[in-house]
Amino acid sequence: MALYDLSHRIVSGMPHFPGDPVPQVTPATMEPPWRVSSLAIGSHTGTHVDAPSHFLPDGRPIGEYPLERFILPGMVVDATGFWMNEAIPEDVLAPYREAFKPGWCLILRTGWDRHWDDESYYRHPYLSDALAAAVVAMGASLFGIDALNVDSTADSGNTVHDTLLRGDVLIVENLRGLDALEAGRTYGFGFVPLALGDVDGAPVRALAWDLDQPLLPAG
Amino acid sequence: MRDQATAGVEGSTGVVQQPLADVRQEAERILVSAEERGIVLRILGGVAVLMHSPSAEHRALQRAYGDLDFITLGSDRAELPSLFVELGYTPDAEFNTLHGHQRLYFWDSANQRQVDVFVDTLRMSHTLDLRQRLHLDRRTIPLADLLLTKLQIYEINDKDVRDIIALLRDHPLGSGDEEMINLDRLLAILTADWGFYRTTVKNIAVVREALSANGLADDADIASRLDELERAIEAAPKTRAWKLRALIGDRKPWYELPEEVRRD
Numbered sequence: 001m002a003l004y005d006l007s008h009r010i011v012s013g014m015p016h017f018p019g020d021p022v023p024q025v026t027p028a029t030m031e032p033p034w035r036v037s038s039l040a041i042g043s044h045t046g047t048h049v050d051a052p053s054h055f056l057p058d059g060r061p062i063g064e065y066p067l068e069r070f071i072l073p074g075m076v077v078d079a080t081g082f083w084m085n086e087a088i089p090e091d092v093l094a095p096y097r098e099a100f101k102p103g104w105c106l107i108l109r110t111g112w113d114r115h116w117d118d119e120s121y122y123r124h125p126y127l128s129d130a131l132a133a134a135v136v137a138m139g140a141s142l143f144g145i146d147a148l149n150v151d152s153t154a155d156s157g158n159t160v161h162d163t164l165l166r167g168d169v170l171i172v173e174n175l176r177g178l179d180a181l182e183a184g185r186t187y188g189f190g191f192v193p194l195a196l197g198d199v200d201g202a203p204v205r206a207l208a209w210d211l212d213q214p215l216l217p218a219g
Numbered sequence: 220m221r222d223q224a225t226a227g228v229e230g231s232t233g234v235v236q237q238p239l240a241d242v243r244q245e246a247e248r249i250l251v252s253a254e255e256r257g258i259v260l261r262i263l264g265g266v267a268v269l270m271h272s273p274s275a276e277h278r279a280l281q282r283a284y285g286d287l288d289f290i291t292l293g294s295d296r297a298e299l300p301s302l303f304v305e306l307g308y309t310p311d312a313e314f315n316t317l318h319g320h321q322r323l324y325f326w327d328s329a330n331q332r333q334v335d336v337f338v339d340t341l342r343m344s345h346t347l348d349l350r351q352r353l354h355l356d357r358r359t360i361p362l363a364d365l366l367l368t369k370l371q372i373y374e375i376n377d378k379d380v381r382d383i384i385a386l387l388r389d390h391p392l393g394s395g396d397e398e399m400i401n402l403d404r405l406l407a408i409l410t411a412d413w414g415f416y417r418t419t420v421k422n423i424a425v426v427r428e429a430l431s432a433n434g435l436a437d438d439a440d441i442a443s444r445l446d447e448l449e450r451a452i453e454a455a456p457k458t459r460a461w462k463l464r465a466l467i468g469d470r471k472p473w474y475e476l477p478e479e480v481r482r483d
Contacts, residue, residue: 081276082278084274112273202277
């Protein structure tokens with residue numbers, strides 16, 4: 001079975017959205033030989049899901065969503081080859097519209113995860129308003145991207161968050177490793193958040209698997 | 220669990236490993252291994268541009284990547300053969316014996332790829348001494364030097380031009396080496412060596428033509444940085460040696476045509 005890990009590892013000082021809590025993973029004081037770590041992270045640390053309450057004043061928190069919203073089929077859309085801080089146009093969806101089904105997740109591969117450790121990670125390409133509207137119109141249940149933000153970080157944009165979350169499309173940001181997946185092919189995806197309640201988002205362990213092979217061994 | 224970042228053969232010191240097919244991952248693997256051994260090794264060429272400039276992956280600038288070029292310090296040169304053998308490469312023993320004080324070759328038979336390692340100085344169409352520039356970046360040489368390694372190529376090709384455009388698209392000219400192209404470093408070279416200047420001016424014109432051919436003529440960042448670079452070069456005071464060589468001009472060749480040796 002091929003299982004693909006699409007998550008960044010949570011470590012101290014890892015890249016994070018400017019102004020968010022600085023992630024810290026430190027050993028807690030314990031009686032030897034026991035080891036326990038203290039995690040100081042934000043709800044949007046690393047690979048994470050945004051709930052509507054992240055941006056919309058009356059939006060639902062992550063705890064109100066059933067697990068089915070986070071484990072679902074979907075496909076990768078290739079959107080590599082854009083400039084830093086360039087708006088990605090709607091036409092990147094054209095080759096995939098026919099095969100995509102409402103209720104799936106749509107995962108945009110920009111290739112920007114390669115710049116994870118660089119200053120350029122914060123100047124990623126982002127969704128144009130037309131592309132965000134098209135994602136909602138196609139009936140996507142969840143939208144993922146291998147970049148810091150679906151909006152422009154450099155220009156402090158927010159219209160894409162508004163469009164997607166108002167359309168009840170959950171957002172997963174900071175994915176990685178999408179090169180391993182074939183664009184346009186259907187995969188199973190999992191973006192299961194921490195079991196939080198009235199919170200605006202949560203880190204996830206993002207993964208994908210081949211649908212033509214069993215997820216668990218028989219017998 | 221399939222994980223692209225760790226694909227390939229794991230290895231430890233003393234165990235021969237297998238070079239990775241992905242040229243960028245392979246470059247990282249080599250750089251990490253050198254750093255672990257305390258060897259100063261920095262990557263040059265298109266892969267170095269790719270590491271610094273996301274625009275190198277833009278659809279208008281994408282290009283294939285072949286061989287890997289590095290530079291090391293003369294004091295670390297002797298450590299390289301064992302490093303590359305352990306990483307799965309075959310040294311070009313004859314070439315390295317004859318020319319190893321300036322340049323070393325290693326061959327990756329699995330991927331049919333050559334690794335060139337310059338020692339202290341890049342000697343191609345023009346000469347660029349990099350000994351004092353190798354401690355300014357952990358993986359590559361500074362952006363200004365990376366740009367100079369491209370601008371010095373007399374027989375410049377399309378890949379080199381794309382690399383120059385990507386560097387200028389993503390980085391402003393400035394007075395430091397941190398995420399900017401150090402104009403002082405460029406001028407120190409180009410105001411002292413008329414030949415290097417002459418090739419650079421020729422190549423800036425080539426880049427301008429390429430902008431139109433690649434649909435980038437309206438890109439304000441690139442055009443303004445080319446203008447800024449050209450103005451700064453022309454305005455900067457030149458050395459006496461530069462002026463004397465300028466008097467001869469194009470009547471005498473001002474560049475070398477380096478012979479590329481490739482084992483495939």
